[in-house]
Amino acid sequence: MVAEHPTPPQPHQPPPMDSTAGSGIAAPAAAAVCDLRMEPKIPEPFVWPNGDARPASAAELDMPVVDVGVLRDGDAEGLRRAAAQVAAACATHGFFQVSGHGVDAALARAALDGASDFFRLPLAEKRRARRVPGTVSGYTSAHADRFASKLPWKETLSFGFHDRAAAPVVADYFSSTLGPDFAPMGRVYQKYCEEMKELSLTIMELLELSLGVERGYYREFFADSSSIMRCNYYPPCPEPERTLGTGPHCDPTALTILLQDDVGGLEVLVDGEWRPVSPVPGAMVINIGDTFMALSNGRYKSCLHRAVVNQRRERRSLAFFLCPREDRVVRPPPSAATPRHYPDFTWADLMRFTQRHYRADTRTLDAFTRWLAPPAADAAATAQVEAAS
Ligand SMILES: C=C1C[C@]23C[C@H]1CC[C@H]2[C@]1(C)CCC[C@@](C)(C(=O)O)[C@H]1[C@@H]3C(=O)O
Ligand SMILES: O=C(O)CCC(=O)C(=O)O
Numbered sequence: 001m002v003a004e005h006p007t008p009p010q011p012h013q014p015p016p017m018d019s020t021a022g023s024g025i026a027a028p029a030a031a032a033v034c035d036l037r038m039e040p041k042i043p044e045p046f047v048w049p050n051g052d053a054r055p056a057s058a059a060e061l062d063m064p065v066v067d068v069g070v071l072r073d074g075d076a077e078g079l080r081r082a083a084a085q086v087a088a089a090c091a092t093h094g095f096f097q098v099s100g101h102g103v104d105a106a107l108a109r110a111a112l113d114g115a116s117d118f119f120r121l122p123l124a125e126k127r128r129a130r131r132v133p134g135t136v137s138g139y140t141s142a143h144a145d146r147f148a149s150k151l152p153w154k155e156t157l158s159f160g161f162h163d164r165a166a167a168p169v170v171a172d173y174f175s176s177t178l179g180p181d182f183a184p185m186g187r188v189y190q191k192y193c194e195e196m197k198e199l200s201l202t203i204m205e206l207l208e209l210s211l212g213v214e215r216g217y218y219r220e221f222f223a224d225s226s227s228i229m230r231c232n233y234y235p236p237c238p239e240p241e242r243t244l245g246t247g248p249h250c251d252p253t254a255l256t257i258l259l260q261d262d263v264g265g266l267e268v269l270v271d272g273e274w275r276p277v278s279p280v281p282g283a284m285v286i287n288i289g290d291t292f293m294a295l296s297n298g299r300y301k302s303c304l305h306r307a308v309v310n311q312r313r314e315r316r317s318l319a320f321f322l323c324p325r326e327d328r329v330v331r332p333p334p335s336a337a338t339p340r341h342y343p344d345f346t347w348a349d350l351m352r353f354t355q356r357h358y359r360a361d362t363r364t365l366d367a368f369t370r371w372l373a374p375p376a377a378d379a380a381a382t383a384q385v386e387a388a389s
């Protein structure tokens with residue numbers, strides 16, 4: 001299927017980095033937005049180093065499809081099997097798929113189709129929702145408003161979801177940002193996020209069981225949460241082997257629920273090889289993020305993954321990122337807390353770090369830990385510099 005609308009990015013020459021360039025994130029003066037049009041070669045800013053873009057191995061990642069319906073129907077043997085499958089997957093590569101999730105198939109389809117409808121809009125209309133600098137919310141094309149190189153071959157639309165408010169936060173976002181014509185789309189994503197939140201709490205119960213930690217610890221930790229919904233749109237690419245839809249990274253968030261269409265492109269790094277994750281019709285991909293790795297005191301792994309693109313088919317994926325309420329202190333349950341592998345932190349701090357100081361990649365949590373509290377040697381060096389200045 002060839003995309004019905006212009007595809008590969010043809011960015012304006014990304015503006016010069018401003019004073020925050022040293023932070024590794026370009027914050028150009030004007031929000032550059034890529035105007036996607038077909039070109040035979042990809043623009044230089046979209047070329048990734050060979051190490052990041054190297055080809056995947058042929059062998060798909062063999063990850064379990066866990067039937068989470070067992071948490072509803074009280075099947076004790078099924079529960080034991082599901083907990084064992086989750087434990088084996090999360091202690092190694094951090095990925096599994098779920099069936100029996102109860103998410104309405106028509107709603108899932110409407111959410112994927114809504115993403116296509118949005119990304120097919122004229123650029124000027126999409127720009128009405130462009131990302132507010134320093135936040136994750138809004139529309140971006142290749143993150144060209146943030147970075148000047150290794151641009152991802154994708155467009156994204158992200159918005160926050162928290163069920164504290166009485167008001168339908170997501171539905172209001174669409175109507176207020178894009179106008180009353182988008183109210184139906186907003187209602188679809190409002191309902192989709194509500195179902196994603198419910199599924200994430202079910203998965204938290206399964207994670208408690210599989211880790212043998214206090215029942216309810218994780219479910220209650222996230223009962224009042226502040227999550228991120230992200231629609232990814234990956235256009236066909238004339239040189240897919242030279243770029244990436246999403247670069248190698250670990251999700252800084254706690255848990256990711258990924259609904260992908262039937263195209264494929266998600267890959268996970270296992271034993272030094274990129275392993276494709278094939279779409280399983282009706283299933284959703286789950287992965288552990290940095291915040292949950294810290295909540296499990298390192299027992300469950302937040303692992304490197306990426307999204308590759310292809311020459312012929314556009315691809316869509318919807319990522320629901322479960323995040324704690326901003327001010328919650330991320331700390332493992334008492335039964336799993338010694339010796340501590342990560343410091344206490346809040347999601348607000350980690351979120352701010354990824355949006356203003358550091359491009360989430362393969363070492364985000366380590367970089368964040370150092371940013372939070374530089375090792376004594378660094379602190380002494382910093383004090384020396386300050387004293388001399
Ligand atoms: C907190 C977040 C930052 C990103 C979106 C969520 C969780 C995943 C992060 C991201 C996808 C990791 C790869 C780099 C990134 C810049 C991207 O390609 O979109 C990251 C997101 C972001 O900073 O917008
Ligand atoms: O699109 C995909 O398959 C993966 C996207 C992803 O990892 C992300 O948005 O964090």
Ligand SMILES: [Fe+2]
Pocket residue numbers: 249250251256305
């Ligand atoms: Fe990710």
